[in-house]
Amino acid sequence: MTAPGLLPEGLRDRLPPHADALARLVWRALDVAQSWGYERVSPPLAEFEDTLVGRLKSSRPQDLLRVIDPVSQRTLALRPDITAQVGRIAVTRMAHRTRPLRLAYGGPVLKLKATQLRPEREMMQVGAEIIGTDNVAAAREIVGLALAALERAGVTGITLDITLPDLVDTLSAGPFPIEAGKSEQVRALLDAKDAGGLAALGADLYLPLIDAAGPFPQALDKLRAIDAGGALASRIAAIEAITEAIAGKAALTLDPTERHGFEYQSWFGFSLFATGVPGEIGRGGSYTVLHPDGREEPAVGFSLYPDPLIDAGLGGKPRRRIFVPAGADPAVVEALRADGWSTVAALGPDDDAVALGCDHRLVDGAVAAA
Secondary structure, X not given: OOOOXXXXXXXXXXXXXXXXHHHHHHHHHHHHHHHXXXXXXXXXXXXXXXXXXXXXXXXXXXXXXXXXXXXXOOEEEXXXXXXXXXXXXXXXXXXXXXXXEEEEEEEEEEOOOOOOXXXXXXXXXXXXXXXXXXXXXXXXXXXXXXXXXXXXXXXXXXXXXXXXXXXXXHHHOOOOOOOOOOHHHHHHHHHOOOHHHHHHHOOHHHHHHHHOOEEOOHHHHHHHHOOOOOOOHHHHHHHHHXXXXXXXXXXXXXXXXXXOOOOOEEEEEEEEEEOOEEEEEEEEEEEEEEOOOOOEEXXXXXXXXXXXXXXXXXXXXXXXXXXXXXXXXXXXHHHHHHOOOEEEEOOOOOOOOOOOOOOEEEEOOEEEEO
């Protein structure tokens, strides 16, 4: 038998005050997004598998926890990511809305498997998407909004790591041709920084890309020095324009061949890290949303994962709990709540202020130490 209170691997309860901190960080991020003109949507936790995985171009049915719906007898999937759902909403329920369409969201997601770096399978995701364009102006806005949301959450020491997900496609179609059937191998070897593997595959032209990674702008200079017949000029100009808008707000790095987690991104991608917080705290970039009739629509957005921020001590708020004895004046109690106090009313003669987590008590209408 399962031990009482035991949860499946990778799932956990958020208890006070961490649950409060998580809700507070989600609210702050969404509040920032709203102030930037983004409207909130709230898709369901599960939906039909085919609609969940078929909305983003290049996305695949991976990392999905599936169940059979007893009503429709169709396969449902619990969402591992909300971005695809926002794309579905944008091209169906909100297809009539003027573009660019700015949408924000927040809610839990469930992964099929955990990783060593991120053992949680359930986590909170909050983010924003621009549907209808993925130009430089939109990418700049998305990056700026992500940083503003993290700043509002109290995050410091932020690093923005930029990547170019379609780099191999761009180069292989022009100056650096690849033998048929080997494109995926080249992508994987670049992602693994495997110089020997690239040489053995006969893809020597791609070797300089491995060195074009590191602190910005040194890495950008190395990327610019690669003789690609001008194929990289537009990409370099674009990421320069994006980074100019966030100068001083985050440390910048460039890894043009980073691919893991950017499978459905198109020309631009980025990851977010913070000092004292293990692993990524967010990622984003440009991508393509597919309409039901097969039309393609560009988009760009980001997702933040606030759970690690809670573990790093962010999102907390000083506790102001006051014990209210029976018979207290309701007007006084309401005034305390309006002033930011959490009032804990006595429900019986044996209720104790300290035992109930209160550091103050109401005595004859005045605040006193417990």
